Amino acid sequence: MSASVTPRVALVTGTSSGIGEAVVRHFCKLGHQVLAVDFNPAGREVAEKAGASFFQADLTDGEACQAAVAEAIKRFGRVDILVNNAGIQHVSPIETFPEAKWRQIIDLMLTAPFLLSQAVWPSMRENGWGRIVNIASVHAQVASPGKSAYISAKHGMIGLTKTAALEGGGQGITANAICPAYVKTPLVDNQIADQAQMHGMQEQEVIEQIMLKNAAVKRLIEPVEVAELVAYLASDSAGAVTGASWNIDLGWTAQ
Numbered sequence: 118m119s120a121s122v123t124p125r126v127a128l129v130t131g132t133s134s135g136i137g138e139a140v141v142r143h144f145c146k147l148g149h150q151v152l153a154v155d156f157n158p159a160g161r162e163v164a165e166k167a168g169a170s171f172f173q174a175d176l177t178d179g180e181a182c183q184a185a186v187a188e189a190i191k192r193f194g195r196v197d198i199l200v201n202n203a204g205i206q207h208v209s210p211i212e213t214f215p216e217a218k219w220r221q222i223i224d225l226m227l228t229a230p231f232l233l234s235q236a237v238w239p240s241m242r243e244n245g246w247g248r249i250v251n252i253a254s255v256h257a258q259v260a261s262p263g264k265s266a267y268i269s270a271k272h273g274m275i276g277l278t279k280t281a282a283l284e285g286g287g288q289g290i291t292a293n294a295i296c297p298a299y300v301k302t303p304l305v306d307n308q309i310a311d312q313a314q315m316h317g318m319q320e321q322e323v324i325e326q327i328m329l330k331n332a333a334v335k336r337l338i339e340p341v342e343v344a345e346l347v348a349y350l351a352s353d354s355a356g357a358v359t360g361a362s363w364n365i366d367l368g369w370t371a372q
């Protein structure tokens with residue numbers, strides 16, 4: 118995959134670890150100016166080490182979403198690329214799923230991507246160029262028990278992506294979603310530990326028998342593999358690619 122790289126201004130969310138951290142590092146290597154946004158103050162060191170700027174914000178708060186975009190425009194004068202990546206997980210059956218957790222997940226993983234897209238839109242429209250990349254999940258395509266809020270937010274994110282693609286098409290703005298299966302990040306490490314305890318299994322057995330059960334390629338995904346696809350979708354080369362869901366799912370949804 119060859120992508121011509123013009124230096125751009127990017128706002129990336131959820132950057133203190135995992136996929137977001139990998140995207141920030143990769144973007145900085147490509148020469149982009151990056152505002153990394155996370156509620157965890159540890160994100161500052163991660164961002165600065167990569168050569169990015171950092172803005173601390175809890176994105177479940179709509180005003181914090183506006184403030185993050187205002188900060189990017191204050192520092193860099195515009196936003197060209199938005200990567201909606203921040204996310205959390207909570208596993209519990211619908212019958213006992215806490216309402217507060219449901220609201221937190223929908224606020225962070227569906228409402229914040231909407232508000233951030235809305236806030237960056239004028240800058241992208243004025244420049245006639247914009248890239249919105251939404252980190253969805255294989256769970257935007259299929260469901261698993263116990264993850265109702267996460268799966269609802271991710272399915273909603275595909276709808277938001279398609280709508281943004283249709284509205285942005287005439288303005289030079291593209292929107293795409295990436296749908297990974299299990300990526301080696303803290304979010305998954307926690308699930309491995311929890312499931313090992315829950316099922317009385319070794320952690321390796323959880324990976325092999327639960328997480329990779331539907332995978333044709335039997336390994337976890339590296340964060341940088343997702344970051345490289347983000348970089349392609351955020352490049353000039355991907356101008357004709359919009360409204361699409363890009364699976365990096367080890368073949369999970371091929372069956």
Ligand SMILES: NC(=O)c1ccc[n+]([C@@H]2O[C@H](COP(=O)([O-])OP(=O)(O)OC[C@H]3O[C@@H](n4cnc5c(N)ncnc54)[C@H](O)[C@@H]3O)[C@@H](O)[C@H]2O)c1
Nearest residue numbers: 131132133134135136156175176203204254299300302304
């Ligand atoms: N790891 C996987 O297997 C996998 C698979 C598919 C999709 N995803 C998605 O990729 C994204 C990144 O996940 P990850 O695996 O890198 O997890 P991670 O836990 O390493 O990273 C999530 C980031 O979001 C940040 N965050 C959490 N709540 C926040 C809030 N209220 N405001 C601002 N930032 C907040 C965290 O501090 C962290 O930096 C998520 O949207 C996740 O759903 C992950």
